[in-house]
Amino acid sequence: MSAAPVRALALAARAAQPAIAALTPVARRDLLEAMAAQLRAGVAAVLTANREDLARADATGLSAAARDRLRLDAARVEAVARALDAIAAQPDPLGQITRRETRPNGLVVERQRIALGLVAMIYEARPNVTADAAALCLKAGNAVLLRGGSEARASNAAIAACLHAALRGAGLPEAAVSVIGDPAREHVLELLQLSELVDLAIPRGGESLIRFVAEHARVPVIKHYKGVCHLYVDRAADPARALALLLDGKTSRPGVCNAIETLLVHADIAPRFLPAALTALAAHGVEVRGCARTRAYADVVRAAGDDDYAAEFLDLILAVRVVDDLDAALAHIAQYGSDHTEVIVTADVAAAERFVQGTRSAAVMVNASSRFNDGGELGLGAEIGISTTRLHAYGPMG
Numbered sequence: 001m002s003a004a005p006v007r008a009l010a011l012a013a014r015a016a017q018p019a020i021a022a023l024t025p026v027a028r029r030d031l032l033e034a035m036a037a038q039l040r041a042g043v044a045a046v047l048t049a050n051r052e053d054l055a056r057a058d059a060t061g062l063s064a065a066a067r068d069r070l071r072l073d074a075a076r077v078e079a080v081a082r083a084l085d086a087i088a089a090q091p092d093p094l095g096q097i098t099r100r101e102t103r104p105n106g107l108v109v110e111r112q113r114i115a116l117g118l119v120a121m122i123y124e125a126r127p128n129v130t131a132d133a134a135a136l137c138l139k140a141g142n143a144v145l146l147r148g149g150s151e152a153r154a155s156n157a158a159i160a161a162c163l164h165a166a167l168r169g170a171g172l173p174e175a176a177v178s179v180i181g182d183p184a185r186e187h188v189l190e191l192l193q194l195s196e197l198v199d200l201a202i203p204r205g206g207e208s209l210i211r212f213v214a215e216h217a218r219v220p221v222i223k224h225y226k227g228v229c230h231l232y233v234d235r236a237a238d239p240a241r242a243l244a245l246l247l248d249g250k251t252s253r254p255g256v257c258n259a260i261e262t263l264l265v266h267a268d269i270a271p272r273f274l275p276a277a278l279t280a281l282a283a284h285g286v287e288v289r290g291c292a293r294t295r296a297y298a299d300v301v302r303a304a305g306d307d308d309y310a311a312e313f314l315d316l317i318l319a320v321r322v323v324d325d326l327d328a329a330l331a332h333i334a335q336y337g338s339d340h341t342e343v344i345v346t347a348d349v350a351a352a353e354r355f356v357q358g359t360r361s362a363a364v365m366v367n368a369s370s371r372f373n374d375g376g377e378l379g380l381g382a383e384i385g386i387s388t389t390r391l392h393a394y395g396p397m398g
Contacts (some may be wrong), residue, residue, distance in 0.1 A: 006190045010197040012137070012175035013143040014118050017176055020176050021115045021141035025092035029168070032088035032135050034166035039131060042162040043077045050127065054312040062125070062248035065204025065314040070125040070152055078132045080159075087135045087381035087398075094141045115141030117199035120191055121384070122213055123148045124205035127155035133202075134163050134177045136306035136398060137256045145198070147180040147188060149205065153245040154249045185212070190219040202397075206313070223387040224362075224388035226312040227257030227340040229370045232329045232355065234346035235268040240374065241367065242345040243277055250369040251284045251344065257386065258341050258373045262309055262319040264329045267293070270322045281318060309336045326351055337361060339388040341373040362388050362395035 023031070039046070050072040057067050099111035119142050121133040131147055137144035148156040164174045170227045180187055189198035192201060195218040203213040207226045214221050231249055233242045251293065265274055270293070278298045281288055288294070289304035301320070306318040309332070323329045331341055333375065343365040344355040363373040375383020380398025386392045 006180060006187045007194065007197075009175075009178045009180060010118065010120075010145055010191070010194050011349050012173075013145050013178040014103060014197050016173035016176040016178075017115070017117055017141075017143035019172055020138055020143060021094065023141075025094070025174075028139060028141075029088045031166060031170050031172070032084050032124050032139060034169055035131070035135060035163050036084035036088070038162040038165045038169075039077065039081045039084065039159065042158065042165075043074060044082045046077055046155065046158045046162070047074065049071060049154035052154040053127075053152050061153060063255075063311060063314075066074075066125045066151065068253065068255045070127065070155070072127060072155060076128070078350050079120045080128045080367060081129075083132055083382040084308045084377055085375070089138050090139065090381055092398075093139070110345060118143050118145060119198060119384075120145045120147070120198045120201045120219070122188055122191070122201060122203045122205070122209070123151035124209060125151035127152045127159055129204055130179075131163065136382060136384045138176065142178045142199075143178070145178045145180065145191070147183065147191065150183040153181070153183065187212070189216055192219060197310060204385055206317050212267070214353060220285070222385055222387045222389065222393055224257070224338070224386050226338050227259070227386075228261050228310065228312050228336060228338040229258060229341040229373075230262045230264055230329075230333050230337060231260045231343040231344070231345065231370065232264040232323075232324065232326075232333075233266060233269060233273055234344055234351050234355075235266040236271070236348035237266075237345040238347060239269070239273045239276065242273060243280060245343060245345055245367070246277060247280060249283065250286060250318055251316065253317060253360040254316050255372075257312070258370050259314070260318070260343070260370050261311065261313055262321070262332075262336065262338075264332055265294075265322050266326070266329070267322050267324050270297075274320075274322070284316070286318050288318050288320055291322060293322035294320045306336075312338070326354060326358075330355070333359055333361075339371045340386065341365065343368065363385060 096113045119137045123129045158177045198219045201221050203210045274297045288301045289308045290301045295301045339361045341363045342359045342361045356364045375396040375398045383396040
């Protein structure tokens with residue numbers, strides 16, 4: 001693909017957007033439900049395409065974390081379809097009045113929700129984003145321009161075909177969900193310059209991709225660079241609960257941005273908690289890198305340095321530090337955190353409140369898994385991204 005078709009795709013998507021915004025709330029709901037139905041009907045073709053992508057991933061040595069994000073099976077496709085149904089069932093946002101007041105001079109002031117216009121999604125080995133992003137954009141009256149990574153190009157095309165079938169069935173332009181078929185980075189660069197056509201860019205992927213988008217975009221960007229998520233086990237924690245939250249946060253899907261990357265343990269509870277935790281982590285194949293006090297509990301723990309505490313491993317690797325108190329835990333998070341997700345395990349309400357107030361991350365969990373920082377889990381149906389910038393969104397976006 002030459003650079004010119006990128007602009008042509010953007011022009012077509014921009015032209016299609018008014019038709020989406022003009023739909024009634026019922027028609028937009030029906031469209032998304034039809035997309036879910038088409039995805040279910042096309043599951044065999046989607047899985048065939050995904051196997052093609054996985055075979056190419058094996059040949060190119062794609063990382064285990066990226067391969068996990070790429071992989072689809074019948075259950076994952078059904079989860080995507082359910083997300084579309086959930087988005088369809090949500091209240092329609094267009095036209096909602098979020099503020100109304102009458103000024104002393106009689107002027108009536110209202111704030112009303114309107115569509116953004118054209119949203120560009122730039123993502124890597126995440127084929128579910130093709131459907132999630134399309135549905136969320138359409139629900140809010142927008143068109144979307146999708147640029148997926150080369151790793152998932154067959155899967156993305158198969159999913160997009162299902163979405164296009166639903167658009168055709170509703171008599172709507174397919175260009176409302178447009179796909180850039182060539183993932184070359186020079187096309188991303190041109191896309192990011194189209195300030196007169198693209199209203200918002202949202203990158204989802206590795207830190208290098210997100211920094212590339214943020215540094216080259218002439219359009220607004222919603223982003224997070226990485227998820228260095230912490231779990232702090234307070235002196236008043238229930239060790240069994242802490243262990244369950246640690247294993248869920250680290251091992252359920254280590255290659256996602258809301259996985260735990262660093263464990264902080266209060267010194268008073270470390271003798272009771274760490275031996276069992278290190279044993280359980282080893283049983284799950286987790287490599288532990290820890291401070292000197294952590295290494296005293298197990299010979300297999302490697303020494304951790306600053307790079308480890310700042311790392312988003314996206315793998316079965318965990319950094320561990322024993323801290324003297326809550327203040328030390330907060331200081332560690334302030335130094336190494338990425339404003340994504342922090343977790344405290346404690347029965348002390350005052351400690352929990354101090355932790356919540358003392359962190360500035362997009363999501364702070366009290367006695368709950370970091371994996372709940374997800375649009376679907378938090379009632380958004382699905383998410384278009386997690387923002388760690390404060391203007392204008394913070395946290396999962398639906």
